[in-house]
Amino acid sequence: MHRLLFGLFCAIVVAGCQRYGHTVKQVPDAPANASTVTNYADSTITLPAGVHYKRGALHTFFYGKHYRPVWYTPVTVKVLDIGTAYGGLKPVQMGGSRQTISLRTETANGTEYVLRSIDKEPAGALSPGLQKSYIANIARDATSATHPYAALALPHMAKAVGIYHTSPELVYVPHDPRLGKFTQTIGGTVVLMERRPDGNQQDNPDMGNAEKVKSTRSMLTERLSDNDTKVDARNYLRARLFDMLIGDWSRHEDNWRWAELKHDKKAYTYRPVPRDRDNVFYKLHDAPIPWITRLFNYKPHFRTYRTHIGNLKKLNYNARHLDALILAELEQNDWKEVADSVKTALTDEVIETAFRKMPDNIYTLSAGPIIAKLKHHRDHLNQIAEDYYAILAKEAIVVGSDKHEQFIVKPLNDKEIQVQVYKINKDKEVEDLLFERTYTASQTDELILYGLDGDDQFVLEGEATPSLKISIWGGDGADTYTATYKKKITNRICITDSTYGNEYEVGDRAKVKPNDNIRAKDFSGSGWLLHFYLD
Structure with a gap:
């Protein structure tokens, strides 16, 4: 028996220790003509988002199928031409976390667009000693639990629900010499390109035509220092109920921006602008190793997207402080009214149209089960709202x-x-x-x-x-x-x-x-x- 268990353990370790040279770039090496400025307008390229997530049967059995087929299936992507996109884009600076390649660009009139790599490097958040370890390899592989194209389906639904949103576009960044010093860092990468939710958005109805869009720190500083400042709690609740419908467990404070809207000469109202939708429709716990981590309560807020939404307290863990502060003024009837409104707005037609924004072959491969779960959540939204209201009401704060x-x-x-x-x-x-x-x-x-x-x-x-x-x-x-x-x-x-x-x-x-x-x-x-x- 001991030999059997030991053999099983060794098989798991071997399966998990298959090394791959991980990079978030889909085309790491520049082509021979990369030093030549090329007109990429109307060009496309066909390639997979993450071919390294295609693993053997043993690895998949122990660590999960996740969204691996979605990652390794080639898709046709528009090639970004920075000379013509939005009238021409100037690279400004690298940004993002240690897990994501991110480049900020701007147009001639100062409007900023951000390019964020579709693949991640979670091992970048580990200590240097662990970045070449078995743990790092498994952390990298767990990225396959995310759906690389999920964010494309969200803007149409967000608009229908009545919340502000970004509108990401899937593009490939070539090894373009016009990127200058950033060419080696981001060239060869499939990214989501979107207007940066910051600063002046007066020409952008998706962010309320706000003169200023601010960080959560700025919004909270205003709210806590001045009682003339308000946060639109009902609109925030709409956004939070939408988060729960799509299973977004990563709604910490830095994943929000705030449109500043004047409600009289000296006072402002803030409305939320959700961003960074990397963890919607998450699918992690579909194999022995992920289930073991769940049994040990490791990262309990990493929630797999299921037909039944499950533990709302864990799902909303990252948003708990903002929720307690902003939703404090809403009584139970407010929650019911908002839930009814969101449920009515999110029709079958809206949902199905939204998922058609994914590449056609990815829609065929993955959209059906997700849509079925989303509709089930939508149909039970009143109960979801009632249950989460009850969680927040247990210990109520007034600030x-x-x-x-x-x-x-x-x-x-x-x-x-x-x-x-x-x-x-x-x-x-x-x-x-x-x-x-x-x-x-x-x-x-x-x-x-x-x-x-x-x-x-x-x-x-x-x-x-x-x-x-x-x-x-x-x-x-x-x-x-x-x-x-x-x-x-x-x-x-x-x-x-x-x-x-x-x-x-x-x-x-x-x-x-x-x-x-x-x-x-x-x-x-x-x-x-x-x-x-x-x-």
Whole structure:
């Protein structure tokens, strides 16, 4: 028995240790005439996206079929002519992560287009000592779990659903001397070329004709420093429900950009622009080795795209902090309305038309099963929305800003608590209503309020006894706390703030925990940024 197990182990290792000279370039070596400037307009080339993912039967059995046939099937691709594309493109600088070749280019009027390699080098994220190891080889091979042409199917659906989007185009970058110093790095590579979601997009309706498109860091800095700044929560929810429909588990903060739209003379509303759709329709756990990694809970948010969507908490792990902050204002009925709208917009015709944007032979090879799963998810979107709403509602947060706010916390009865947040001016006069939501004990275990900086007012009022836990973190500034509850409920309301400059008029109606060493994440807007993964 031991010999059998040992033999099996050796077979697995041997299968996984088949080496290949991995490069994200489809044509690593420049042709003999590469030094000559060539007019590539209307030229095409036929080649596979990743012939190295074609492996033997033993390897495929243990490590998975994934999307290997899609990777090694040749497709006909348009050749990029940088002299004529979009009126002519000038190479600017290399970018991207350690896993992707990425080149930024710009037109004569400054509009930027980015070229991102369709193949990846995940071993680039490993330490130098591991980059030539068995682990690196398996990490490279796991790229075959992604669908190289999936991003082409998304813009048509995103437009139908009503969310901003990029519009990638599949092109081959030749060894073109007009690339200059970048020729050796990116020449010979199949890429997705798209307009870079950044800066001025006034001529681009796909990004809201926004004068500015900003990073998540910039958006959050504005949101947390100024209570005149808003994020369009309903539109963000549309985008997030679409993420779940297509199984995109990689929605961390750097995979978003934000269109800045004025809603009055001094205030802005931000709407999301999703980008980097590398991990949609993912197919990893279809063989023994991937299943073993799943059993050991390694990278549990790497989610295989199945008919049943599975664990929503794990699927949405990378988006958890943005979701908790931005979706806080939406009540359950808002989720239902948005889910109904997305479901209605994503018709069978829209879905099927979208997948026709893939190369014809790739559509024939792979689209059918994906479309069937997507339609199933669409048909069950209301349940998906209800389930994820319930996950976020368990521990609900309300986050102020570095300006002055008044928080009114009022139990309506023993099951419901209403929270209102008002803008107050420097003279402590109440102005606009910024936030209002009612929480129920059946959905929410704990309600957490963060005042951040500014001179905030926390008013605890009402006659009912709240049946859920309430935590208040005042943050920086000179805050005041007033409690007029009729009953003593100290065990359910806890206030944490410093001993400096704050006024506590709560008697025995709330528990006060003075703390002069509050962590930065609970103290101010700049500290709250530490909650997020930001570039």
